[in-house]
Amino acid sequence: DQQVKQNSPSLSVQEGRISILNCDYTNSMFDYFLWYKKYPAEGPTFLISISSIKDKNEDGRFTVFLNKSAKHLSLHIVPSQPGDSAVYFCAAREETSGSRLTFGEGTQLTVNP
Amino acid sequence: DAGITQSPRHKVTETGTPVTLRCHQTENHRYMYWYRQDPGHGLRLIHYSYGVKDTDKGEVSDGYSVSRSKTEDFLLTLESATSSQTSVYFCAISDYDGNEQFFGPGTRLTVL
Numbered sequence A: 001d002q003q004v005k006q007n008s009p010s011l012s013v014q015e016g017r018i019s020i021l022n023c024d025y026t027n028s029m030f031d032y033f034l035w036y037k038k039y040p041a042e043g044p045t046f047l048i049s050i051s052s053i054k055d056k057n058e059d060g061r062f063t064v065f066l067n068k069s070a071k072h073l074s075l076h077i078v079p080s081q082p083g084d085s086a087v088y089f090c091a092a093r094e095e096t097s098g099s100r101l102t103f104g105e106g107t108q109l110t111v112n113p
Numbered sequence B: 001d002a003g004i005t006q007s008p009r010h011k012v013t014e015t016g017t018p019v020t021l022r023c024h025q026t027e028n029h030r031y032m033y034w035y036r037q038d039p040g041h042g043l044r045l046i047h048y049s050y051g052v053k054d055t056d057k058g059e060v061s062d063g064y065s066v067s068r069s070k071t072e073d074f075l076l077t078l079e080s081a082t083s084s085q086t087s088v089y090f091c092a093i094s095d096y097d098g099n100e101q102f103f104g105p106g107t108r109l110t111v112l
Helices: none
Strands: A010-014 A021-024 A030-038 A045-051 A058-059 A062-067 A073-078 A086-094 A101-103 A107-112 B004-007 B009-014 B018-024 B030-040 B042-051 B054-057 B066-068 B073-078 B087-094 B107-111
Touching: A010 B004, A010 B073, A021 A030, A021 A107, A030 A062, A030 A101, A045 A058, A045 A062, A058 A107, A058 B018, A058 B066, A073 A086, A073 B018, A086 B042, A101 B042, B004 B087, B009 B018, B018 B030, B018 B107, B030 B066, B030 B073, B042 B066, B073 B087
Parallel strands: A010 A107, B009 B107
Antiparallel strands: A021 A073, A030 A045, A030 A086, A058 A062, A062 A073, A086 A101, A086 A107, B004 B018, B018 B073, B030 B042, B030 B087, B042 B054, B066 B073, B087 B107
């Protein structure tokens, strides 16, 4: 079963607007969440993370929100730029699994100039 | 950027042949991972290592084996490649206390 789900395979936004990428999870033992960005022909790169004891973490244009009761997290990018066009993966770590991560399917973000 | 290289970067092989992919790191990180990326599935963990000669299975380990005889190298072997193993393979590393994993550039494997 898919413990981390990204239900939107793709998202298209205009440059300067907000991009919101969503992720849902089913495992209540997840205690740490991460977002990775992936450009074509490259490996994923770490973007931002959040611990389950927080509900928000911000880093420049990127903010991650965590709603534990809904088992939902989202990544906000404001303002969106064409260079943000990439596949975004949500990932989660279970507190008893050490450093192992479970990834979602990914969402292709396209930012149009 | 974390010092991770993967070789080969591209490979085409035939069904039934053995294939070995190599991941090499220069960061001296304890943990190493092998993932495959397929459309609609994201990244799925194949095997991982938590030290030299210490490895364990991930969620899609059938048909794959790994070895880690040195801290810097983690090998993924397909004993007898099948078309279902056509994929992009990524290696990743993390340090003991790290939550973040650093990924290599990937290997595109095609099994005909």
